[in-house]
Amino acid sequence: MRTFFFHMLMTFPLIAAELPTDPVALPKQAGFPDPLLMFDGTTVATKSDWETKRKPELKELFQRFMYGRYPAAKTNVTAKILYEDTKAFGGKGTLREVELSMGIPDCPPIYAMIAMPNVRPENGLPVFLGINFSGNHVIVSDPKIHLPTNWMPPKFPGVKDNKATDEGRGKIPERWQPEMIVERGYALVTFYCGDIDPDDAKTRGAMRPFITPQPDPKEQRDQTGSVMAWAWGAHRVVDYIVGQKEFDPKRIAVLGHSRLGKAALVAGAFDDRIAVVFPHQAGCGGTGPSRHENPKAEGVKRINTSFPHWFCNNFHTFNDDTSKLPFDQHCLLALCAPRPVLYSNAADDEWANPAGQFEMMKKASPVYELLGVEGMKAEKMPGVNAMVENRLGYWIRPGKHEVNADDWKAFLQYADKWLK
Secondary structure: OOHHHHOOOOOOOOOOOOOOOOOHOOOOOOOOOOOOOOOOEEOOOOOOHHHHHHHHHHHHHHHHHHHHOOOOOOOOOOEEEEEEEEEOOOOOOOEEEEEEEOOOOOOOOOOEEEEEEEOOOOOEEEEEEEEEEHHHOOOOOOOOOOOOOOOOOOOOOOOOEEEHHHHHHOHHHHHHOOHHHOOOOOOEEEEHHHHHOOOOOOOOOOOHHHOOOOOOOOOOOOOOOOOOOOHHHHHHHHHHOOOOOEEEEEEEEEEEEOOHHHHHHHHHHHOOOEEEEEEEOOEEOOOEEEEEEEEOOOOHHHHHOOOOOOOHHHHOOOOOHHHOOOHHHHHHHHHHOOOOOEEEOOOOOOOHOOHHHHHHHHHHHHHHHHOOOOOOOOOOOOOOOEEOOOOOEEEEOOOOOOHHHHHHHHHHHHHHHHOO
């Protein structure tokens, strides 16, 4: 067993007392807030002001009014190899699964599955860190991969009574394409989001009770939402990755789809160790704007009604008036600057608001430019299958809300430029 401890460089400095804690006290802002304008009206004009003032302020605002508190639990991540096959994928790669313990008494572990090529560069492999919906066992058919015991949504293969079964093994490899990733010279490290927090409003199990308090909603309005908890879990897997000689700690990308794309973007925004961010079809509450009038796209009230556990209780107060939000989702993207981010979508997935996502990239560009790099230079959203490969990248394909082989070809194309 090996131990990996890293002090997270994500501490949040004391924020000015002028920042409200009650959403009712927030002023209306019908247009998109300027990411380079402090809450008190001061303009951010230098890199130093961004890093030491505005960036911490935005992190605090997102915690207070949208995602809830970043878990304060202190961890000391230890890894135990449960299984390894060095002749996987036709002999081209290694399949490994590790149990990651948090160093918190009685806290259950994260099970991370790793697929990596056997031929590795001296400085380590670039890594895709993926947050998955349905367990590692559905990605490969190997019977020795851990079968999740935590609550699982009933819609996934082999799930019975909200529990995974052997019937689901290897049923949806297309979502993660481990063999394609290995052949292209990358590693995949993926874990089940339910190891951190079940994706169910009525179920608070797995690791969640050990890392965050369970407050009375009337007493705490900025309690940790599931999206923030999943992002925190991704950071714990990063703790493991950066201590492994097979991986390059400076070339870690985080990827998630839909609600887990929201978590991937939050993970990138709150941890600078992540080099590239891939929030796929993340839509409202992630890559799409809260302020919009697109009747085909999901809105704040709808997402909070359908999935009340994803965000903190304060966010629900904006259901009928998003103009009081002191930020919009371009500000979350700006927290990733100057690192590369690819927004990827599907033409038939209007619910995720592809056009609104492109607008968020345009609105985040001034922060990238302040930090000395290019933002989104394309004036118009690209057509189907035409990728903008800039540091702020965008790609849209035909089809619907899913992850498939075409998506992974695009992810790898973008990674070849910015990660490899």
